[in-house]
Amino acid sequence: SMITPPVGVALLGATGSVGTSALRVLERHRERFVPVALTAHSNQDALQEQVAQFSPAYVGLVAPPTDELPEDWGKGRSCLVEAATRPDVQIVINAVVGAAGLEATLAALTAGKRVALANKETLVMAGQIVTDTARRHGGALVPVDSEHSAILQCLAGREPSDVRRLIITASGGPFRTWNSERIAQATVSDALRHPTWQMGSKITIDSATLANKALEVIEAHHLFGIPYDRIDVVVHPQSIVHSLVEFVDGSVLAQMGVPSMELPILYALTWPERLPDAGVPPFDLVGLGSLTFEAVRHDDFPMLALGIAAGRQGGAAPAVFNAANEVAVAHFLDGRLPFAGIVQCVSAAVDALGTMPGDTLDALLAADAAARDYVNAKVGS
Ligand code: NAD
Ligand code: MG
Structure with missing residues (x-):
C-alpha cells in the first residue's frame, strides 16, 4: 500500500549513475519523498554537494579520502546498514555497485523496509537468502533494473503459474556487430562506449561482455520465481522494449519506454501505484522508427551462457x-x-x-x- 507522504528514503550509492538519477526523481516528487539518508563510497566532494542540496538527516561515506570529514557524518562500511535501518526510513534505494551492497539489503528487509534494488549483484550472490529475508520480515523487494521493472509491470500481480516465459531484452552492447577477433582486442574505451545507456563503468563493461544479462537472468529467477528454462534473452538494439512476459495462453505483454532509469526508479518507489511525471520525454513510436530483435551470438559472447549455467548450478x-x-x-x-x-x-x-x-x-x-x-x-x- 502507498505509505502516507512524505516517505523517508535512504539512498545508498547516491553519487553513482543510478544514485544521481534517483535524486532527480526524488527532487521532482519532493512533496512525497524525502531523502533522509545519503551514502557514497569515497567521492566526498560529490556527496557534499548533494548534502548541501537535500540536507539529509544522515550522511555516510564508506572510505573517506581525507581526515577532514564533517564530524556528524557516518564512516566505514557500517554506514550503509545505519542508513538503511533508520526509523525515519521507509524505502531504501540500494544503488551500490557489487557485493558490498548485500549487508544493507538484508538489514533493510529484516527491518521491514521496502528495498528498491538496483544492486543486482547481491541477488545473484545470495538470491535465496535475500528473497527469504524479504518474505520472513514483510520487507518488499522491488527491482530498479529496467528489465525487471518491465516484467513486474507486465505481470501485474499474476502468479508464476500463469507465465510460460520471461523474455529479457539486451541492447547487445557496443560489440553487438563486432566479430570475435575484434572483440578479443577491444580496448577499455571501446568497451565503455555503450550505445543506449549512460551507466557506471562496471555495469557498462558487463553490458559489453553480456555478463550483465547473465546477472539479470539470475535476478529474474529469484525475483519472480520462474525456472531458468523459462527465461529467454533476445537482443533488441534500440532499448525501447524493456522486457516481455509470455503467458500460458500465448499472450505476450511488453513494457516500453525511452531508455531512462528515472522511470523504473520512480516505479520502484510507487509500486504498485503510479505517479504522473517521471521526467521522461514523450513516447513517440513513429519518431522511434523501427524496433528490431535478433538472437544472442552465444559463441562470441560466452559470458551469458557461463553465468546462466552458474545460476542453474x-x-x-x-x-x-x-x-x-x-x-x-x-x-x-x-x-x-x-x-x-x-x-x-x-x-x-x-x-x-x-x-x-x-x-x-x-x-x-x-x-x-x-x-x-x-x-x-x-x-x-
Ligand atoms: P556507479 O559506479 O555509477 O555508482 C556506484 C555507487 O555506489 C556510487 O555512489 C559509489 O560511491 C557507491 N559504491 C561503490 N562501491 C561501494 C562500496 N564498496 N561500498 C559502498 N558504496 C559503494 O554504478 P551505477 O551504474 O550507478 O550502478 C549501481 C548499481 O545499479 C549496480 O549494481 C548496477 O548493476 C545497477 N544498475 C545500474 C544501472 C544504470 O543505469 N547505471 C541500470 C540498472 C542497474
Ligand atoms: Mg538492466
Missing part, C-alpha cells in the same frame, strides 16, 4: 561467478587484463570454486572471497 556458483566477474572487470578497467581475459578468469573461477558450499550466508561470503583471491592470483596482483 546454484549453491555458491552464482556468487563465484559474480565475485570473479567483479574482480576481472576491475583488472580490465585498470589495464591489467585484456577484454577476452575477463571471461577466461570467470570461467576458471567457476570451474575451480563453483562447488564450494553455498547454503548459508557465511558460506557464500567465503565463496565470494575465494573467487576474488583466485582471480587476483591469476592476474598476478
